[in-house]
Amino acid sequence: MASRNFRELLESRWELGNFLCVGLDSELSRIPESARKGTIRETLFNFNRGIIDATHRFVCAFKPNSAFYEAHGEEGLLALSDTVNYIHEVAPNVPFILDAKRADIGNTNNGYVEAIFDRLGVDAVTLHPYLGKEALMPFLKRSEKGIIILCKTSNPGAGEFQDLETGGKPLYLTVAEHVAKEWNANGNCGLVVGATYPEDLKKVRAIAGDMPMLIPGIGEQGGDLEKTVSAGRDSRGRGMIISASRSVIFASSGKDYAEEARKKATELDGVIRSAL
Amino acid sequence: MASRNFRELLESRWELGNFLCVGLDSELSRIPESARKGTIRETLFNFNRGIIDATHRFVCAFKPNSAFYEAHGEEGLLALSDTVNYIHEVAPNVPFILDAKRADIGNTNNGYVEAIFDRLGVDAVTLHPYLGKEALMPFLKRSEKGIIILCKTSNPGAGEFQDLETGGKPLYLTVAEHVAKEWNANGNCGLVVGATYPEDLKKVRAIAGDMPMLIPGIGEQGGDLEKTVSAGRDSRGRGMIISASRSVIFASSGKDYAEEARKKATELDGVIRSAL
Numbered sequence: 001m002a003s004r005n006f007r008e009l010l011e012s013r014w015e016l017g018n019f020l021c022v023g024l025d026s027e028l029s030r031i032p033e034s035a036r037k038g039t040i041r042e043t044l045f046n047f048n049r050g051i052i053d054a055t056h057r058f059v060c061a062f063k064p065n066s067a068f069y070e071a072h073g074e075e076g077l078l079a080l081s082d083t084v085n086y087i088h089e090v091a092p093n094v095p096f097i098l099d100a101k102r103a104d105i106g107n108t109n110n111g112y113v114e115a116i117f118d119r120l121g122v123d124a125v126t127l128h129p130y131l132g133k134e135a136l137m138p139f140l141k142r143s144e145k146g147i148i149i150l151c152k153t154s155n156p157g158a159g160e161f162q163d164l165e166t167g168g169k170p171l172y173l174t175v176a177e178h179v180a181k182e183w184n185a186n187g188n189c190g191l192v193v194g195a196t197y198p199e200d201l202k203k204v205r206a207i208a209g210d211m212p213m214l215i216p217g218i219g220e221q222g223g224d225l226e227k228t229v230s231a232g233r234d235s236r237g238r239g240m241i242i243s244a245s246r247s248v249i250f251a252s253s254g255k256d257y258a259e260e261a262r263k264k265a266t267e268l269d270g271v272i273r274s275a276l
Numbered sequence: 277m278a279s280r281n282f283r284e285l286l287e288s289r290w291e292l293g294n295f296l297c298v299g300l301d302s303e304l305s306r307i308p309e310s311a312r313k314g315t316i317r318e319t320l321f322n323f324n325r326g327i328i329d330a331t332h333r334f335v336c337a338f339k340p341n342s343a344f345y346e347a348h349g350e351e352g353l354l355a356l357s358d359t360v361n362y363i364h365e366v367a368p369n370v371p372f373i374l375d376a377k378r379a380d381i382g383n384t385n386n387g388y389v390e391a392i393f394d395r396l397g398v399d400a401v402t403l404h405p406y407l408g409k410e411a412l413m414p415f416l417k418r419s420e421k422g423i424i425i426l427c428k429t430s431n432p433g434a435g436e437f438q439d440l441e442t443g444g445k446p447l448y449l450t451v452a453e454h455v456a457k458e459w460n461a462n463g464n465c466g467l468v469v470g471a472t473y474p475e476d477l478k479k480v481r482a483i484a485g486d487m488p489m490l491i492p493g494i495g496e497q498g499g500d501l502e503k504t505v506s507a508g509r510d511s512r513g514r515g516m517i518i519s520a521s522r523s524v525i526f527a528s529s530g531k532d533y534a535e536e537a538r539k540k541a542t543e544l545d546g547v548i549r550s551a552l
Contacts, residue, residue, distance in 0.1 A: 025384070067380055067387030073357075073395055074350035081349075103404065104343055104377050105431040108301070111343030119349055128379065128404040130426055134433025150406055155381040157410025164450065166440040171447070174440065 006146035013060035023245025024064035044079035050258035056091035103128040143186035154194025154217030195223025202231035219247025229275035282422035289336035299521025300340035320355035326534035332367035379404040419462035430470025430493030471499025478507035495523025505551035
């Protein structure tokens with residue numbers, strides 16, 4: 001594990017034509033009865049194991065959102081750790097992004113770096129840009145990890161600040177420009193751009209070169225997959241981590257949840273491959 | 277505990293002339309030998325207990341930064357919970373802010389609301405503004421809690437995005453304006469403005485009316501306390517949660533750490549009272 005490098009792992013998945021990322025947003029109340037076990041830790045992990053087994057062969061990454069685990073305190077934290085360990089075991093070539101949306105000032109970030117990279121052992125993390133590059137240096141200097149900055153988020157109200165004009169361009173493009181030109185000295189940065197804004201995705205791609213983009217918002221949020229691929233691919237036809245969460249992992253609430261997740265993920269994968 | 281209300285607790289502390297907030301940024305490696313116990317959980321809690329006992333009579337709030345606890349996984353989480361429970365026990369009138377700097381999209385925030393407000397039981401939380409009001413509604417609708425939005429942060433590089441011109445004013449003032457005019461329907465919002473930028477603090481106060489402001493950056497970060505009070509007080513001479521962390525809790529690395537923390541906090545408290 002010492003030699004894992006997020007960008008290298010990602011490129012090797014892209015090389016295979018894999019661009020789908022499965023979001024392990026494992027909300028306890030939506031987990032099927034058939035996947036439940038004695039403890040919350042066991043239930044969350046058991047459910048995730050079913051999804052991972054069913055999809056790891058053709059995804060480019062897994063992405064749990066930390067909130068769904070933190071909601072359950074230490075049991076949730078242990079389930080997250082069990083999940084990371086399981087991916088390392090059965091799918092050691094699949095990178096693992098913790099969607100944690102963190103960002104504090106300078107030294108305080110050391111605590112998050114320790115928790116997320118060194119303790120949990122994930123390959124990449126999502127961060128808020130608001131505090132600036134100087135604050136995020138404890139993350140940015142970890143060149144082997146992926147540092148994925150929120151740029152244009154997928155939610156309906158994303159534009160409240162992100163679309164404000166800043167020196168002739170919207171804030172989200174200024175963020176993209178700073179990250180591409182000033183934050184990426186170690187070649188480890190990426191950007192989050194929602195599939196719900198394909199026109200904006202295209203503008204970000206024009207600024208960001210071949211930087212990896214994490215693109216949530218397909219599936220339940222309604223982003224159009226073909227438009228996303230058309231707007232999001234880089235000059236090499238790569239560069240995309242297209243994330244689907246609830247539409248895949250909760251495709252069925254029955255015993256067949258893993259099989260239905262595989263079918264839904266296969267369907268999305270097919271649409272992406274034919275749109276490339 | 278069902279009837280706790282952040283703003284009411286805070287007002288009753290202000291009524292007593294208490295404006296100092298002690299930041300429980302309990303970085304494990306800096307905890308004095310004399311405070312150490314068998315486990316990390318016990319050490320973190322024992323250290324915090326010493327600080328709380330020494331200072332709770334004259335502070336307006338306590339504020340642990342989540343990163344220093346998350347760094348230690350489930351043990352850190354349990355130490356944080358022990359600390360919250362202890363404050364409820366010995367200082368039930370002192371509100372408790374978790375400096376977690378969270379923010380995700382809509383429903384996902386429910387996980388953080390559950391973890392922070394319902395499970396841990398804190399009175400207030402700090403949040404990033406970047407995703408907009410719509411995303412933060414699960415927090416904003418909790419009218420009894422404090423929802424404290426990052427506005428102008430205390431770090432040297434804060435201005436990278438926060439100072440960008442947006443429609444004739446810097447982004448941090450646009451954030452302040454939105455929070456004051458549009459986000460605060462439940463009267464539960466506050467703003468974070470660093471003591472390291474007293475001129476900006478004054479501008480934010482002019483926009484924000486009597487909204488509570490969490491003001492970090494005095495002490496080791498170098499903010500000037502008299503300028504801070506002059507710029508930060510509201511029309512009633514209140515409105516400030518002036519936070520000192522390392523300069524208080526690590527005032528001594530010896531057995532006398534709690535006593536020295538009390539002395540340092542008393543000194544800061546005295547400066548604030550005479551500057552009012």
